[in-house]
Amino acid sequence: MCDEMHNDNANTSTSNWSLENIPVEIFLHICSYLDARFITHNLGLVCKRFHAILSDESVWKSRITKRWGSVYPPLPVDTEEFNWKLACVCIEDQYDIWHRKEVKMRPLIRKDIHYASVDAIHLMQSGILCITGSRDRSLDAHKGWIWKLTSYDDTIYSCSWDTTIKSWKYSYSLHPLSMFQCKTAVVSLACASNLLAAGTYSRVVKLFDTRVGESQVNSYKTHKRAVLALSISDDVIISASEDQTVAVWDHRAGKVLKQIKLYENDDENAFPMCLSFNDNLLYVGDTKGQLHLLNPSQGQFNIIKAYDIGHSRKLTCVKHGMGSIMTSSSDGTLRISTPTQEPQTIAIISSKGGEFDYKNNILAIGGTDNTVEFWVPCSS
Structure with missing residues (x-):
């Protein structure tokens, strides 16, 4: 009975998710399946909350680190001045047009x-x-x-x-x-x-x-x-x-x-x-x-x-x-x-x-x- 109530509450909680309250972790996990250009040019314009999340430079820095592993950029930069969002879009664009089979x-x-x-x-x-x-x-x-x-x-x-x-x-x-x-x-x-x-x-x-x-x-x-x-x-x-x-x-x-x-x-x-x-x-x-x-x-x-x-x-x-x-x-x-x-x-x-x-x-x-x-x- 307790397990059933827990599941019901979880389902209710999930069903109440909206653009305003979806957990940041879930949103970023969804973003991991989308290319950076689509995220910045489309998803970031859906609502103010998405825009605020995607304006955080650490989101893009983390994405680059997870996807490319090696140190980027190759030399130290002023992290406050460096445009991590643009860098992420540029790297993924180049990888896509030269490597992905569906884009050639x-x-x-x-x-x-x-x-x-x-x-x-x-x-x-x-x-x-x-x-x-x-x-x-x-x-x-x-x-x-x-x-x-x-x-x-x-x-x-x-x-x-x-x-x-x-x-x-x-x-x-x-x-x-x-x-x-x-x-x-x-x-x-x-x-x-x-x-x-x-x-x-x-x-x-x-x-x-x-x-x-x-x-x-x-x-x-x-x-x-x-x-x-x-x-x-x-x-x-x-x-x-x-x-x-x-x-x-x-x-x-x-x-x-x-x-x-x-x-x-x-x-x-x-x-x-x-x-x-x-x-x-x-x-x-x-x-x-x-x-x-x-x-x-x-x-x-x-x-x-x-x-x-x-x-x-x-x-x-x-x-x-x-x-x-x-x-x-x-x-x-x-x-x-x-x-x-x-x-x-x-x-x-x-x-x-x-x-x-x-x-x-x-x-x-x-x-x-x-x-x-x-x-x-x-x-x-």
Whole structure:
């Protein structure tokens, strides 16, 4: 009799649950079966109580820890400033589109755009517009091979072995604006706001202020060999060179803050090839197929760790965000990995590409076999 009364009371209590009084533990357990994007964009709008529960950053931090195990983010952050909800959405989005069977990425391959290797590729307008640069000198954009493409707002910049950088506007076709003369082959490029940085084969990093014309406004020469990769922020320019070092240059103070030697033992076959710098993280990919993580906090740029993420040959491009780390290699693969302290493989794409770009879940790869390859989301 007592057991029956207890069951009746339990059933009555359960039947009285509503959006206003459902236990938080039960609500979060239900959420564990739903993806983060649906929870934030739909469930969080159902009522004020759901919104209040889902506004607690600890909910999202706990969800990330339970699902991914490894430390995230890979370096310590200010937990009050870090957006754990956005991070959770980004990681789950990337995992879903590259790993889940019911959500898949569909490849589209174009073989009719170029007739030589595509060394530079750049996505704009949230991935809708793709600009490519090749060794075929198409459209007579440059007199030499185009090595890099970048953009700021709606202005596109291209650099070439012909010693120039050119700026372009896009309006159904590319319209030339300016030409910046570097007097040496330009093999890397980066821009931010009004500043344009060029890494050259002759070891110099040249700077241009796009507001004052086409003349060089500054430069630095801390490297002993060609500058293969560049990144820029509001404060610093980061350059990676064949001389096995990464340099950090304060473009406001006009001085080198630090030069980092990546390898303890001299190895002529090992040097950095590419880098990705944002969200207070710096990743550097090298010729040994390794990915180096550096901590740029407080301007220290200390080397944290070198990862073997599965590539067997040199890394040709790396890009990272809150949701994933992407790396391409001359081993014929592009890998998508979790952005955790110990990266785990999400997906592997077989591709003959080297340079790639990724925006708004659209992946564009420039092929060494003259192709341009796109991967776009496609629900089955």
